[in-house]
Amino acid sequence: MAFVIWSRRTMSRQRIRFVEARTARAIAIVGGIALLIAALALGIAIGTFFARSHLGEEHAQESRHSYEIEELGRLQASLIELRPRVDALSSKVDELRDFDKHLKGAHGVSGAANVHDVPPLPDSEEPAPALDGAGGPELPPRRCDNAHAEQGTPRQRLKGTQQIIDCLNDTVSTLETPMLEHYTAYMAFPGRDPAPGSRSGSPYGNRYDPFTGRLSFHPGVDLVAPTGTPILASAGGRVLQAGEHGGYGNAVDIRHSDGVVTRYGHASRLLVKTGDFVMPGQEIAEVGTTGRSTGPHLHFEVILGGAQINPVPFLALFKRKQNAQG
Numbered sequence: 608m609a610f611v612i613w614s615r616r617t618m619s620r621q622r623i624r625f626v627e628a629r630t631a632r633a634i635a636i637v638g639g640i641a642l643l644i645a646a647l648a649l650g651i652a653i654g655t656f657f658a659r660s661h662l663g664e665e666h667a668q669e670s671r672h673s674y675e676i677e678e679l680g681r682l683q684a685s686l687i688e689l690r691p692r693v694d695a696l697s698s699k700v701d702e703l704r705d706f707d708k709h710l711k712g713a714h715g716v717s718g719a720a721n722v723h724d725v726p727p728l729p730d731s732e733e734p735a736p737a738l739d740g741a742g743g744p745e746l747p748p749r750r751c752d753n754a755h756a757e758q759g760t761p762r763q764r765l766k767g768t769q770q771i772i773d774c775l776n777d778t779v780s781t782l783e784t785p786m787l788e789h790y791t792a793y794m795a796f797p798g799r800d801p802a803p804g805s806r807s808g809s810p811y812g813n814r815y816d817p818f819t820g821r822l823s824f825h826p827g828v829d830l831v832a833p834t835g836t837p838i839l840a841s842a843g844g845r846v847l848q849a850g851e852h853g854g855y856g857n858a859v860d861i862r863h864s865d866g867v868v869t870r871y872g873h874a875s876r877l878l879v880k881t882g883d884f885v886m887p888g889q890e891i892a893e894v895g896t897t898g899r900s901t902g903p904h905l906h907f908e909v910i911l912g913g914a915q916i917n918p919v920p921f922l923a924l925f926k927r928k929q930n931a932q933g
Contacts, residue, residue, distance in 0.1 A: 678765045685772050692779050699790045706793055709924060751775050795864040797842040798921035799887050801871060802894065802905045805830035811917045817901050826915035827870065827908035828922075834875050834903040836894040839887075841869050841907070841921075846883045846891075855906060856898020859891050872906035873898050 751774035759767075808829030809817075816823040844863040852858035855872035859879060862868050875895025885891055896903045909918040 675761050675765065678762075678769075682765065682768055682772060685769075685776075689772065689775060689779065692783070693775075696779060696782060696786060699786055703786070703789055703793055706796075748778075751778060791843075792864050794843040794887050795867075797863055797867060797869045797909055797918075798925040799839070799841045800922065800925065801839050801841045801869075801907050802830040802832050802836060803839070805832035805836065805894075805905065807831070808904050811919060818899070827872075827906050828918050829904045829906055831902070831904040832894045834893070834895055836903075836905075837890045838871050838874060838892040838894060838905055840885045840889045840891050841887070842867075843886050844869075844884070846879050846881055846885060849877050849880050849883075849891075852898075854899035856900060857892070857895065858898075861885060861891070866912055868910040870906075870908040870910060872908075873900045873904060875903075 751771050808831040809825050811825060811828050813822055814825045815821065838859075840861060842861070842863045844861040847860040847862050847868065849859045850857065852860075852872070855870070857874040857877055858870060858872040859874065859877060860868055860870050871892055873895055874892035875897060876893040877891070878893070879885060879891045894903050894905050900906075907918055908915050909921055910916070
C-alpha cells in the first residue's frame with residue numbers, strides 16, 4: 608500500500624508537475640501570443656502616431672508654404688503697384704529739373720531779348736499751408752533698408768520685406784504731394800508751341816499796320832499756317848472765353864497759374880468752350896483768318912497781370928529745352 612500510496616503520490620506529483628508544466632507552457636504560449644499581440648498593437652500604435660505626426664507636419668508644412676506663397680503674391684502685388692508710382696515720380700522730377708535748368712539758364716543769358724519777361728516757375732496757385740509747431744534738427748533722409756529682410760526664417764524675411772515696401776510707399780507718398788504741386792505749375796507754364804510746323808509772321812512790338820500802313824503796336828506774334836492747322840494749348844488751364852472777340856475774330860483765352868493768360872486769335876473753328884479745362888498740347892481750335900486778318904495764321908499772345916508781354920522768350924524757352932533733348 609505504501610508503495611501504491613507513494614506511487615499515487617508520485618503520480619500525483621508527476622501529474623501536478625505535468626499540469627504545472629502544461630499550464631506553464633500554455634501560459635507561456637498565451638503570454639507569447641499576448642506579447643505578440645501587444646507588440647503588434649504597440650507597433651500599430653507607434654506607426655499610427657508617427658504617420659499622424661508626419662501627416663501633421665506635412666499639413667503644417669503645406670500651411671506654411673501656402674502662407675509664404677500668399678504673402679509673396681501680396682508683396683509682388685504691392686511692388687507692381689509701387690513701380691509705376693516710382694517711375695512716374697522719377698520721370699516728373701527729371702522733367703522738372705530739366706525745365707528748371709533751362710529756365711535758370713535763360714535768365715542767366717546776358718543780352719537775351721526780353722528774357723527777364725519770363726517769370727520764374729510758380730510753386731502753386733494756392734498758398735502753401737502754414738505748418739503748426741514744425742521744427743527739429745536737419746538730418747539726411749533715412750534709406751528704406753532692413754537688415755532683417757535677408758535674415759531669419761522665411762516668415763521673418765517676408766515681414767522684413769514688407770517693412771521695406773511700407774517704407775518706400777510712405778516715402779513716395781511724402782514726395783508725391785509737393786512734386787505734383789510743382790508739376791501742375793509746370794504744366795500751366797505757357798511756352799509750348801501752339802502751332803507746330805508754322806512759320807513766323809509779324810513779331811511782337813511796334814510795326815506798320817497791314818491795313819492802315821501806319822505805325823501801331825502788335826501785342827502778340829503771328830504764326831503763319833494753312834487754314835485748318837491744329838491750334839494747341841500752350842499750357843494747361845481753364846478757358847476764360849471762346850468765341851468772337853473783336854479784331855481777333857474767333858479767339859480762345861486760357862487762364863493759367865499766377866494770373867497768366869494766353870490768347871489764340873483768328874481761328875476758323877473752335878473746339879473748346881468757356882469753362883473747359885485743357886491740358887498742354889490739347890487741340891483747342893484750328894487756324895483761320897477770321898477777324899482783322901489778311902490771311903490764315905494764328906495770333907498768339909501772353910498776358911501777365913492784364914498786360915500783353917512778349918511771347919517769344921516763353922516759346923524760345925521750350926524750344927531750347929526741345930533742342931537740348933534732341
